[in-house]
Amino acid sequence: MAVETTAPAQAPALRLLRMTLNGRPVELEIAPRELLLPVLRDRLGMKGAKLSCDVQVCGACTVLLDGVPVSSCTTLAYEADGKSVETIEGLAHDGRLHPIQAAFIECGAFQCGFCTSGMILSTKALLAETARPTRDEIAAYLSGNICRCTGYWNIITAVEDAAGRLAGDGEEEGA
Amino acid sequence: MSHATTAPASEAVGRDVPRIDARIKATGEAKYAGDLVVPGMLYGRVWRSPAAHARIVRIDLNGADRAPGVVAVLTGADLSDIDPRYGHALKDRPLIAIDTVRFAGEPVVAVAAETQAAADDAMALIDVEFADLPVVATIDAALAEDAPHLHDTAALTPGLFHGLGKLTLEPGNVCYHHAFARGDVDALFAAADIVVEGEYEFPAVYQYAMEPHTTIAEWISDDEIVVHSSCQHPFLVRAELADLFGVPVANVRIVVPYLGGGFGSKSYTKMEPLTVALARKAKRPVRIANRVDESMVTTRRHGMKAWMRTAATRDGTLLAREARAWFDTGAYADNGPRVVATGADAAPGPYRWEAVKVDAWGVYTNTSPAGSYRAFGATHLQWCGELQVDEIGRRCGLDAVAMRERNLLEPGESVRPGGKPLDADLKGDIRKVAAALDWDAPKAPHVGRGVSVGLLAAGAHPVSTAFVRLEADGTATLLVSTTEVGQGARTVFSQIVAEELAMPVARVKVPGGDTDKTPYDRSTGASRSTTLAGMAVLRAAREVREQLAAIAARVFGLPEAAIELRAGAAWHEGEAVDYPALIAAHFGMVGGELMGRGEVRPDKGSGSYAEGPVFWEVCVGGVEAEIDPETGQVRLRKVVTVADVGKALNPKLVEAQEMGGSMQGIGNALYEEMLFDPHTGALQNATLFDYHVPTFADLPDAFASNIVENGDGPGPYGAKGVGEGALAGTTAAVATALADAGAVLDALPATPERVWRALRTRRDAAAD
Incomplete structure (x- = not known):
């Protein structure tokens, strides 16, 4: 899976995050303070989830964590450890829309x-x-x-x- | 058989064609500015002033410029080589604070870093010492005799797109004054049987496009600027950037991806100058992505206070109206002058007056700048005027529909001297609303029904161009600079091209705006795109059509009249030559393309564009509301709108505009209000926790929109624009419905407290 750009500027005490993203296992090192939305968008290329209100009100950043909708803007990336994350990119299969x-x-x-x-x-x-x-x-x-x-x-x-x-x-x- | 050079019976237009961007939006693939990464891109963050009015004594970076990952820090001191002031109406705004801050939230320092986190972290290091100046955070405070002046108004120069006549500013806090009068207002009021008078307040409102302003800027070789931005008016941004940075217009390229909503908040120039200046300093591409709290102080709707009176005879015939309105434009004019002018124009309402007198002022205050928001002007004043019409009706025993039947203008009547006569059937529109509300049915206690009608001068400046390229394989590429904010412009344009070229909609591609590639369009706003850019598209496609017809005539060896263009081919008596074959015949090889150019300007085409406005957008709404008398809580039982669009090129998209516009109208009427501290000027509800945008939970019980197609628009196939009227119409209809239920409001939004107090005021008055 393509991983791009930004590691945090100060990255002490990196942790290993293991999760399933749209059915595929993913492993990456994250800083404890990293939030799920920027990890998905900027490090894993899943740009479908959007940042808007940033306070868990608007739902534009919603992803499914073990099937439950969460606001990824206010969810620590580490909370996804060992869990399954589903984004909009995981819905269509082989060109067939969900x-x-x-x-x-x-x-x-x-x-x-x-x-x-x-x-x-x-x-x-x-x-x-x-x-x-x-x-x-x-x-x-x-x-x-x-x-x-x-x-x-x-x-x-x-x-x-x-x-x-x-x-x-x-x-x-x-x- | 139809003639090859005339449009065939409609195959693409007038149908519910699915959005051409539907699939990529449903899959998350559609790219917005925040999804783009330019190679080498830095991430910006802006240190914004906590003070609303102060001198900057000292900026202490405390090592922010040497912090890990930080590449560049920009302050006002970096701009000594240019005139850093911009503003399309008035050049009153430095792109970053210089010496003085005038609102809480004004950019003072901007940082570019390798990561967003590094830029964010640098903010905590920065320390700015201010010397406080007196804060004028309200219209009243700003107009007080001893009020400090935010600007040296007499020294201000007009921006590139002031467009509102001569600039004559007195010293003070007024940035614009718009006035008109006709007839003998004073005599009519003195002699009138009925006079209704009131003072009104309308709040500052946040547009809340869900995508906050996002800009990526790149400064190349000192004289080329490339900007990707969430902007509605790329060509106006380009002109302002060229002007600010002293480079030729051709050296500035604005690329516009999909926008996550606009509603006016991304009209004209917003974060682009600051982002370009930061990129110039950093010598690297820089992205500045506002947070929502930053976008809230980037632009907003004007708060307004108004005084209005209306005179009528005892049989309910309206005679005269007089209004004065003050619009709080915040610390910088932004689009304030245009909002003031439009608000003033909307104040009389579409009635037959013997006399009117209107004065409106744009007022500087130490609050965040105010500009465009969907249906500006009309939304501000329509509800005030409509409440007065209904109050006159109550006094003379006519209901709201009867009052409007008696007084509304007829099609063809003059709306304002020298302007376009009324091009809509307002009485017919109101009858439709009344029918949808079951107007004469009995009402339960605390239930009210209201209608409202207004007009919005739509279209802005009628200048648009478009290119259509018919490719060698028979697909078409439409180059047009209308910004796709969600309204579906690209879809409607693809329908027009498909219609004119007799080909499937799916074969028409409409890429996004890019000033290096797509031709000039004045702006995306004022409900203008279908009518004006759409007409440019039609003319461009028609040019290609004419070329196809001429080529087909040569290929068939027949006159053009003997040939029909249909289903992507030229036909004669059952024999077909498809477009690729025609293009190949024309160029003598497989390749080449046919190109058409379309242009709309005031003195070309229908002629009506020159009259102004391009068309009158109706703002018609109806509401049935129920008030809980114990709590003042309002429940909307039904909302009705009318889209008087001439011709619905895509009825489903028209209805979508009505649904969305009316919901925003509900927000403006019942919930939304930016609260500025009157003493400090600070925005007190700068999150969506504290600023309530309507959710699913706020839906009315029922909604109905009526699409009226009288073919009376100046756009393609008799169309005229849509999108703004439902907002103003709904907001005003909520107010008139609440008044019918016993709560006559003099301030919006109609919060439970305001409604409860209004009910009590009326009960107390009745008891006296």
Whole structure:
């Protein structure tokens, strides 16, 4: 896996971080203070997660840690040790979009796209917990993900649509 | 059979074509400025002033310049070889503080280091000694007789894009004054049956584009500047950078990746000058990525206070309106003059007046600079005027819809002297809103219904250009500099090219803006892109179409009229020659390309561009709201908007603009307010913890948008722009709905406390 650029300026007491990233084992040395988001973005090249509010409110940096959505902007990288990390880059396989991605596209569930990675990953966690959520359940679960563009309506529709696809009423799209 | 040189029946336009950037945005592959790494790039961090108004006595770096990883440190002292002041309206702003700071958050020192962590760490070393100056953090304080002056206004020079007439500034804290009057206002008020008068306050609001401002700058060989930036107006940024650093315009290249939202916050020049100056000092590329708290003090919506009165006859006929509004532009003008002018223009509302008189001022204060935010001006004043229209209605026994039926302008009527006549059916729009709200249905206690209608002068300056290249394999590349902020401009443009060239949308590629490659476009904002850049795109594609038709005529040996362009080929009676074959025939080899150029300017084309505005964007909304009388909590039961767009080139994208704009309108109406300490000028709620942006939990119970297509726009196929009206319309409709439910507000946002107090005020008044 490509590892690029920035090691921390002062790097005392490096620790070895072992985790599974999108299904593949990863090992790298990290400083204790390093946060998961910059490690994913700057050292492991996973640029899909975005930094926005930096205080765990907006959800743009959401990744799944052992399947649970976390704000990677405020999660120490070391907390991922021994765990499985899933980012947006892990969703599509062999050019085939994940059904949630296909549903977001079909329903027009994003505009600028900056919140989309986090929104899709939160949706994945929601649908793993609740296969057929109600609109209220969707709104409640996704309240930790802000979207400034869409006004949310199309996202709710997309999540319902994705639930249907995952339940087998639709099929994956790709190419 | 259709003629080869006229557009065929619509195949690409008017359909819900999926966004052409949908896939890369859903997979996380779309690149934003913060995702880019330029070889050799350093990471910047800005030391910002904690003081709102002070002299800089001494900057003590305490070794920050020698700290591990630090490559360069920039202060005002590094800029003695240039005039470091910029500002597209007024050149009032140094790119980094020089001698004086004027707002809390103003850049004082900038550091470039090998890593972001090293740049961040260097901040803690820096110590700046200030000598405090008196702080004027509010409009009232800034206009007080003994107020300190933030700028020597009489010495200010206009920026490159002031564009608002002559600059005559009196000494003081006013950066711009816009006034107009017609008719005998005083006589009408003196004689009127009904006069409603009020004072209003609108808060400073943070646009919150989720991607904070991010800029990468590179200074090459002392006279070439390359910038990757999250900017809406790359050509205006280019001109300002060339001006600031004294280099030719052609030596400045602005590359614009995808933007994580703009909403006006990335219009004009923001962090680019500081980033370029730091790169010049470092002799390396430098990235400065704002944090959210930094973007909050980089630009915001103007806070406003206003006084307004409206006169009417006892049968509800509006007669006259007078308004005075003061816009808090913060420490530097930014786009303040334009916001003031637009706000003043919006103050009368789209009604038939016998007289109007409006004065609006932009006021400097020791707070962060204010500029553009979606539907500026209209959002500020529409709710005030609409509350007064409704109050007159209550006094004369007409409901809100009847008042508007009686007084709204008709299509073709003059909106302002010398300007474009009304190009929208406002009464029809309001009827649609009323129907969607089930206007005449009985209301439960504490439930109110409100409508609002306004106009926004849309389009900004009508100058756009575009190139279309039809490649040898029959794919098309569209070169246009509109910034993709999320609105879907590239998708709509690809539809226009596909329509004109009779080819599939999927065969049209639209790369991002790059001033070295994509041609001039004035700006991305003011709902202008579909209408203006879109028309340039159409004209460019049509030029290619004409070339194809001419080539096909030669290939077939037939007149052009006998040939039809369809599905990527030229056809005559069942015989087809596809575009690659036509291009190969033209060049005598496999290769080459056909190129078309399109241009929009005020004195070309429909002619209506010269009139101003390019079109009137309607700001129409309807709201049904319920108030909890014990807590003042507001629940929105239904929100309705109208997109009066002439022709919806992509209805789903139009509806998306309405959904998003109305949600921002809800935020402006109910939640959002930047709180500056009135004494220190410091922003007190500089995180998203403390500044509430609407979430899923704040959705209204129901939303409906109405797309109106009367073909009355000056853009492609009769289109006009969309995107801003829903914000102003919704904010004002929330206010009118709350008033209908008993809470007449004089300040936004309508927090539970304000609503609760407004309910009590009315109850107390009724008891007297």
